[in-house]
Amino acid sequence: MTRFSAFVQKEFRHILRDRRTLMILFGMPVIQVLLFGYVLTNEIKNASIAVLDPAKTEESIALTNKLVSSGYFQLEQNLVSQEELDRSFRSGKIKMAIVFPSDFIVDPSKPSSIQLIGDASDPNTATSLIQYANAIIADFVQEKAQDTGMASNQLTIRTETRMRYNPEQKAVFNFVPGVMTLILMLVSAMMTSITIAREKELGTMEVLLVSPLKPVQIILGKTAPYLALTLLNALVVVLVGIYIFGMPLKGSILLLTAECVLYMFVALSLGIFISTKAKDQMTAMFISALGLMMPTMLLSGFIFPRESMPVPLQVIGSAIPATWFNPIIKGIMIKGTGLDVLWKQTAVLGGMAIFFLAVSLRNFKDRL
């Protein structure tokens, strides 16, 4: 045990004495959250929507069809009640809902109104979806007017927009969780792979391998400090989100912590896996940046909505841990969802952790 604790102590010394590492560990998360706190507009395709249409008039059906045939929307569900609408939003199955009034008609005698409800825990997507819907509805009114030979200003459908979960549509609600997935991946995977590669580069790995330390001890000794620091990091990001950007934390803190640890395990085992392949720090850095960082940023749905990606990219995206962790963290923090909904994502992450840990332990040899 003294062997192991001496090892962990040494790792902490490396980290605390390297300003660059400290910057990456603690400076980057905060800077990234702040930087990403600005909106990026995105093009959206095939977003899942639900329709609550108690009227089922000719016109409401025609409008629904027009929305769905636009290519932006995909009808996921026909709702029957307000409760069902709530459930669908909580489960994250739908991005927007359209609620028709029970007496929906398009007639010059009286203006009718429709409710558009967006899931603003992903504010970029929600805003864009509502805009598209508004444009399509306006177009629908225009056509209708032409068909009936009326002036277009005689017919009106008023739309009423509501946002769920994040009524002020703060982009940061999207980016804080996104940055968390990125930072935890970056720190856990990249830092572990680099720190192991550094020992190889310096030649100290040769001496460690010859020593009575077991490979498992070397791996755990290398990762334990980062596990601790990364948890601290996650805390910093969450606190910045809550206290600077006013994010809610509706769900269970315990569940959030547990999910973070699970995700970090996936990232750490990925880091060890990379280090078994990389001979020096440069290579480790490259593989981590290209193989983990870029996909996490671009394909996990953190910046660009997955719905609008081509299918092959979506498939690749679903192999990225962040893709599964992102909804978990958003669900817990913004919607207050629990394991009853998030069990699937959690199970996928758990599977990934076991798989990568097994593969990297198999690949970590006690020879060169």
Added chain:
Amino acid sequence: MSTIISTNQLTKTFGAFTAVNAISLEVNKGEIFGFLGANGAGKTTALKMLTGLLTPSSGSAMVAGFDVWKQPEQVKKRIGYMSQKFSLYEDLTIRENIRLFGGIYGLSMSDIREKTSHLLQKLELEKEAGTLVKSLPLGWKQKLAFSVAMLHDPKIVFLDEPTSGVDPLTRRQFWELIYEAAHRGVTLMVTTHYMEEAEYCNRLSMMVDGSLVALDTPGALKTQYQAKNMDEVFRKIARG
């Protein structure tokens, strides 16, 4: 014999630290001149001043007839440089490397073509012209690097630890190339901290803590310090 390098009280300070302290020396045309000293003794700084890469704090140096302070560009045209660590691009072929360095030194295409075939013939590398440099044995790489450093017919060639780590036979072949260059009137400045290499120089200068503490032929230094080889001379000087 004409002087090709002369320095007068050449000094370089970095803040309060004096890296090179008032060095005065003269090197003759066609001489193989050794520049010795432990790591951090000031060799590299002195060399950077002589090659026009660093401006002296005080004192002066004339290299190939030009003042390194006032006309560094003229100096750079007349010197060649070869280091054991980097001299050639490993991911280019032999021919591409020659072409590149010929171009860098402003040789005409016809000149480059002529020199390339001459060089390949002399080194017996004609068949390997299209081979990547990284796949050559170390000894060949060194000979090629030296020839490339000589491509623009420099008056002085600076060699940094040219033969460390090579086998004794290759080392001999390399020194014969150097002897030949010196025979043709090229001056060779060899920096090294391997005393084995020092033995081959005509004259040696030894730096300790920025100052020149010895300057003579290897034979005279060995006699003066009653040492059987340069290694022992170095030890006696370094221990003070």
Added chain:
Amino acid sequence: MPVIEVQQLSKSYGPLQALENLSFQVEKGEIFGLIGPDGAGKTTLFRILATLLLPDQGSIQLCGLDGIKEYKKIRQMLGYMPGRFSLYQDLTVEENLEFFASVFGASIQKNYDLIAPIYTQIEPFKDRRAGALSGGMKQKLALCCALIHRPKVLLLDEPGTGVDPVSRQEFWEMLADLRRYGITMLVSTPNMDEAELCDRIALIQHGNIMAIDTPSGITNSFQHPLFAVRSDNMYTLIKELREMEGVKDCYAFGEYAHVKLEPSIAPTDTTAKIFQFLENNGHTQIDIKPTAPTIEDCFIELMKS
């Protein structure tokens, strides 16, 4: 029983044959030198002996243990100093030593007698980061770290690289001193001068051992009369002497050129003959003296044969 026994060891990386059918033995308490240039296969051999690489063929035994099957036991008995000093640059001298001691489960107090002569030299700098030490001090610290668990066998891969001549000599004195403790040492170097400081040496080139013997045994086997010659023009001197009758070879050797004669030529009168030959060719400042062959002369001879 030999402490290190290597039999018909071969290792290749793809088409590159790093080691070819190597066999040798090292006795207890011996300083055994592996002398050869970069790329001769020294580091590969060290890594195999340190049980870090598996050979393609052949066997190794250390302290009577099989190097392939019982590698875990062997690792406990090894002190290994890889080519680059394997120290943590950002830890202090003392922290490095403490770390390696605890990793090997050793106590600095208990083994202090072994490292004391070396450690006392760097102890004044014990709070300095290893990265800020000179090459010579790094080398001493690395040796302390490799010794701290009282290994039976010490593997030192090119300990002299990047170290000034003063420190290098001190280092060899320390190794000689360690023989008292019965530690067996295998040292590699590209530096022929260092061969004489070993008890026995192997000359290695292209993954082959060309000769194994004591340093004097190797120089005694040199069959040719040898002369050191110099003049005002070394370039033409070497070229011309190669053509002279009775001269087997001539090559640069420091300030002089070494002239190797056919073994059949009697050394008498040779000095005068060479002098006459050079003078006829227009050389001045001629200096000729018989000289004893060095390890380097033998190495060249073995490479050419």
